[in-house]
Amino acid sequence: MLAIFKFLKVFVHTVSFYLLTTPTQQPVNPTIFPSDVTVIVPSVGEFDDEFVECIETIVANGPRRIIVCTVGVAKQTKAKQVCSEISSRHLNARITVLSLALANKRAQFLRGVSAARTEIIAYADDHVFWPPTFLKSALAPLEDQRVGLVGTVKRVRRDRSGGFWKSLLNYIACLYLERHNFDCTATYNLDGGVFVISGRTALIRTNIVHHVDFRREFQNETWLWGTVGPMKVDDDNCITRWLVNHGWKIVFHNSPDAVVETTLGTTGGFEKFRGQLLRWARTTWRSNSTSLFSDRTCWTAHPWTTYAMFISSFFNIALIYDPLLILALYRSGYTRHMYSLLLAILLSKLIKPIEHLRREPQDIMVMLPQGIIFGYVHSLFKIWAFFTARNIEWSGRKGIK
Structure with missing residues (x-):
């Protein structure tokens, strides 16, 4: 036994x-596009080189918007500075930086959710790196x-x-x-x-995480x-x-x-x-x-x-x-x-x-x-x-x- x-x-x-194993194939005529995705990145990090690479690989996938939600005024200021530098190098980058008073990944995620207006939300840790084909495939x-x-x-x-x-x-x-x-x-x-x-990275429908019961x-x-x-x-x-x-x-x-x-x-x-x-x-x-x-x-x-x-x-x-x-x-x-x-x-x-x-x-x-x-x-x-x-x-x- x-x-x-x-x-x-x-x-x-x-x-x-x-x-x-048979992964879902990308349709010839898709109805959902990377521009239908808001990416939320909760972070309590130091916004170092790993963070920069993380955001740049996300930008390369072409989402409509990236929302970084951090903690405290000092980290928010640092995050805005770093994200501004990224935006200056990538004209298609739309990055918003939000902040909460206390570190809480769940609350930081929901703060980003509240600002999302797309059909799909992707959430990612601040030290993950996407291939350029990620969003279209996922x-x-x-x-x-x-x-x-x-x-x-x-x-x-x-x-x-x-x-x-x-x-x-x-x-x-x-x-x-x-x-x-x-x-x-x-x-x-x-x-x-x-x-x-x-x-570390996942995609979810926005109407699910907007639901009051969730x-x-x-x-x-x-x-x-x-x-x-x-x-x-x-x-x-x-x-x-x-x-x-x-x-x-x-x-x-x-x-x-x-x-x-x-x-x-x-x-x-x-x-x-x-x-x-x-x-x-x-x-x-x-x-x-x-x-x-x-x-x-x-x-x-x-x-x-x-x-x-x-x-x-x-x-x-x-x-x-x-x-x-x-x-x-x-x-x-x-x-x-x-x-x-x-x-x-x-x-x-x-x-x-x-x-x-x-x-x-x-x-x-x-x-x-x-x-x-x-x-x-x-x-x-x-x-x-x-x-x-x-x-x-x-x-x-x-x-x-």
Whole structure:
């Protein structure tokens, strides 16, 4: 039973990812254009070179307007200065800078939403980089009026500078998003479900986020039957669940023309990355338990995703699960199959990194073993996250209480 629960998902997802992925093609005569999109960029950053590159790649896609929403007078002044310089280099850039008194990504997003007048809203972190084909490709699924939210493939830029440890953190970040892409693509192909559309970049219909019920729930989300919150974290999970619960179709658009790049694991050192890992792990415990036991729409809307992602996430702790597999086989008396089991466990850990390793073959010999070891180390993060899931701080990010 342990083997079936683990390896059935691995086998089915591998088949789904490699044989069933068919991204929506851009129509010959589209009805939605980049000029129908407002891009919202919440930021508490320093408006450095990464921010400039982020905005310039968005400008290259030709949206009608970009709204940067930051925090405080000083950051607003700095953002206006930087965005003015960008606008002077790109005559088609229309950039508005707004500000709130306190750092709150949800409130910053809704502040931008209030100023949006287009049919579609795209939201993006301030350190993501779009290809010039991004909007045209990602808008294709929204030609279907039943589609309310579109997510795309995210990829971490590989950075080997700064020594071994910095390179290792960056490699682990690469694997984190590769796993996300693999699982979202596989489950979407099978039953149209995704466990989350990442907030790094996504597209949503404006009438959804203008709806008073959405705004109320988005600003006042709590967990554990109202005992924890309201929350600033887990914003992308909240958006994904809201659309599922209200009958909207969600698309995970795995197209080469819509691959978004980002930077992770390259700044702030281990302490920042550790905070991010804990925040992401806590989100998994909170959001998946909400989907399973509070909202419960996922059980009927996306049954495979419910098993493969929501339920499996509670048991996918390699430091516990893999020894249990080995112990169960040992106690069964069929120890002659032990090498086969160990090989199966190893292969299951190689499937999701394959796409990264195909692009970066130099990581195979040095980083691949480290990544497998980190999978067991990450189990400790997941266990600690379980016991500290009531902690809703935005760990790994400075300036947010």
